[in-house]
Amino acid sequence: MNHRGLRAFRLENSVTARALCILPAYSAYIKTYTLLRESRQWNREELAAYQAQALARLLDHAYENVPYYRRVFQERGLVPEDIRGPEELELLPFLTREDLQNNLPDLKARNYPESAFEYVTTGGSTGIPVGFYYEKGVSRAREWAFMKTQWDRVGYRFADRCVVLRGYIVGSAKDGVFWKKTLFGRWLLMSSHHMTEETLPAYIDRIKRFKPRFIQAYPSVATILARYMQEHGIEPFPTVRAILCGSENLYPWQRDLLEEVFGCRVFSWYGNSEQTVLAGECEESTHYHIFPEYGIVELIGRDGRPVKGPGAMGEVVTTGLINPICPLIRYRTMDVAVLGADSCTCGRAYPMLERVEGRLQEFIVTKNRRFISMTAVNMHSDIFDNVAQFQFHQEKEGEALLRIVRKPGYSDRDTERILRELDRKFDGDVDVTICFVDEIPRTRRGKYQFLIQELPLGHAGISV
Numbered sequence: 001m002n003h004r005g006l007r008a009f010r011l012e013n014s015v016t017a018r019a020l021c022i023l024p025a026y027s028a029y030i031k032t033y034t035l036l037r038e039s040r041q042w043n044r045e046e047l048a049a050y051q052a053q054a055l056a057r058l059l060d061h062a063y064e065n066v067p068y069y070r071r072v073f074q075e076r077g078l079v080p081e082d083i084r085g086p087e088e089l090e091l092l093p094f095l096t097r098e099d100l101q102n103n104l105p106d107l108k109a110r111n112y113p114e115s116a117f118e119y120v121t122t123g124g125s126t127g128i129p130v131g132f133y134y135e136k137g138v139s140r141a142r143e144w145a146f147m148k149t150q151w152d153r154v155g156y157r158f159a160d161r162c163v164v165l166r167g168y169i170v171g172s173a174k175d176g177v178f179w180k181k182t183l184f185g186r187w188l189l190m191s192s193h194h195m196t197e198e199t200l201p202a203y204i205d206r207i208k209r210f211k212p213r214f215i216q217a218y219p220s221v222a223t224i225l226a227r228y229m230q231e232h233g234i235e236p237f238p239t240v241r242a243i244l245c246g247s248e249n250l251y252p253w254q255r256d257l258l259e260e261v262f263g264c265r266v267f268s269w270y271g272n273s274e275q276t277v278l279a280g281e282c283e284e285s286t287h288y289h290i291f292p293e294y295g296i297v298e299l300i301g302r303d304g305r306p307v308k309g310p311g312a313m314g315e316v317v318t319t320g321l322i323n324p325i326c327p328l329i330r331y332r333t334m335d336v337a338v339l340g341a342d343s344c345t346c347g348r349a350y351p352m353l354e355r356v357e358g359r360l361q362e363f364i365v366t367k368n369r370r371f372i373s374m375t376a377v378n379m380h381s382d383i384f385d386n387v388a389q390f391q392f393h394q395e396k397e398g399e400a401l402l403r404i405v406r407k408p409g410y411s412d413r414d415t416e417r418i419l420r421e422l423d424r425k426f427d428g429d430v431d432v433t434i435c436f437v438d439e440i441p442r443t444r445r446g447k448y449q450f451l452i453q454e455l456p457l458g459h460a461g462i463s464v
Contacts, residue, residue, distance in 0.1 A: 025137035032145035032322075039293055040149075044349040051292045052085045054321045059083055061109070062327050068106040069329065086296045089319060094304070095331045100130050108133060109325050116325060122273050132274055133326035139275060142322050146294055147269075150280040154242040154267045156214060161239075163188045163207055165217035165225065166247065167443075170194075179206055188212065192221045193442060200228045207237055215262070216244040219254045220448035226261040236263035243267065249358035251374065251450075255286075270356045276320035276331050279353055282346040288337075288353040289344065295320045297351065298330070299339060310354065312339045334457075335359055336373070362451055366429035367398030374450055377425055383417045386410040389440045395454040400430050403437045 039050065059080035062069035072092060073079060083091055100107070108117065118136040134140065148156070156162075170178050170191035178191040178199065188210045190203060203225065207215075215222065215237075222243060228234075242265045243258050250268040258266045269280035270288050276295045279288035290297050299314030301307045307314040316335040320328050336359070340352030357363075363371040374392075384390070389405040402422070404410075415434055422432050442448055 025141040028138045029141040029145050032142045036149040040348055047292045047349055055086060058321060058327055061324050065109045065111045066327060068103050089330055092330055095328055097130050107326050112325050135325040139323050146278050146291060150269055153283050160213040161186055162214045162216055163212040165190050165192055165221045167192060195224050211239045213239055213241050214244055215240055219245045219248045219250045222258055223254050226257050230261050240264055249356055272333060274328055275323045276318035276328050284346045285344050287340045289348055289350040294322055310339055310341050364394055364400055364430060365397045365455055383421050386414045391440045392451040398430055400432050402432050402434050403440060404434055405440060406436055
């Protein structure tokens with residue numbers, strides 16, 4: 001293909017183009033993937049030694065080449081050698097999203113040419129959208145190596161057919177085609193913005209004809225498909241081996257629904273666009289195995305101090321080890337997680353998270369400032385059978401608005417049952433008002449938000 005043809009191909013097919021963009025950095029992919037195939041056999045001491053060396057290199061680099069961190073070290077009278085391992089990162093301050101917004105130019109490593117920087121932004125699901133930088137081609141190549149390593153656990157191969165139900169807008173109502181093939185025909189990219197009662201039969205028919213081995217999806221989007229199939233008695237897709245869920249929290253009720261409807265394993269992972277943390281399930285457990293080669297993870301409590309031991313809950317603080325062009329050290333993710341056990345029967349010596357509760361913005365605050373996770377608000381029960389969609393909205397502590405899109409059979413009795421059940425779940429500490437709407441809009445990335453949280457969580461004395 002000549003340069004002109006490749007340029008036109010990129011314009012036509014951005015996902016394939018994104019994959020092609022890592023080809024110049026293919027060596028970075030191979031190097032990372034080879035490391036991960038080797039390191040999965042390491043014991044805890046070997047992993048700790050690798051992580052300590054990677055951290056030392058990162059701190060030396062940040063001190064020498066990143067103005068923001070040179071300033072941080074000097075203000076505290078420190079040099080990189082003063083931090084002898086992950087346990088001494090407490091000597092450095094947290095990096096908040098506001099810090100990232102306000103200091104981005106000084107977080108760019110000065111030993112990279114300007115042409116190497118790729119500007120990236122988050123979706124703003126925490127209420128504070130931020131921008132940062134990848135190393136063009138290389139950062140995505142390394143990320144692919146980690147993702148491929150995770151998906152290896154459920155048998156994924158690059159040649160496999162995969163349906164993708166994420167934040168893409170494909171086609172239009174005018175032509176009635178809401179999908180297109182990409183990655184040389186191996187992926188079927190389907191628009192999450194056009195999934196309605198009227199169009200879902202066509203989606204299901206196209207998936208059946210495509211015969212995918214995997215479905216990669218936002219959990220909220222996969223849930224729409226699963227609920228439609230359940231309500232209409234549609235059998236699972238016979239070729240699908242696993243549902244690959246990421247980029248949103250996967251709630252227990254969603255996992256139960258997806259496994260029931262699709263009749264296969266639901267595999268979830270946790271990470272962020274900032275490339276500071278990545279963790280995924282294994283072959284034998286739904287706990288999240290943290291890649292120590294990818295980043296260092298701390299959990300902190302209300303006082304900003306570390307929380308320790310299985311079952312402890314805290315905000316996730318991360319130090320990325322794979323993106324030195326824009327290093328983020330002790331980055332407050334505004335995610336909340338629970339520490340897992342010390343070991344897993346799969347044999348990997350990775351640290352674990354028992355579960356990820358979600359963003360701080362995925363908690364409802366009660367009258368006495370308790371946090372209620374959306375995980376605890378299980379909407380997968382018969383009292384919600386006549387609810388097509390729902391969304392909570394909170395602007396004041398102890399009060400919440402519940403928007404509901406009704407199914408045809410919805411009645412006043414459903415309202416009474418829902419309010420009674422929510423009063424039980426919230427222990428009487430949240431006054432819920434129900435508002436009926438015709439539709440609940442998706443975010444600009446095609447996700448459904450189960451909660452719009454307007455309270456400044458993590459500020460003004462309100463925290464986990």
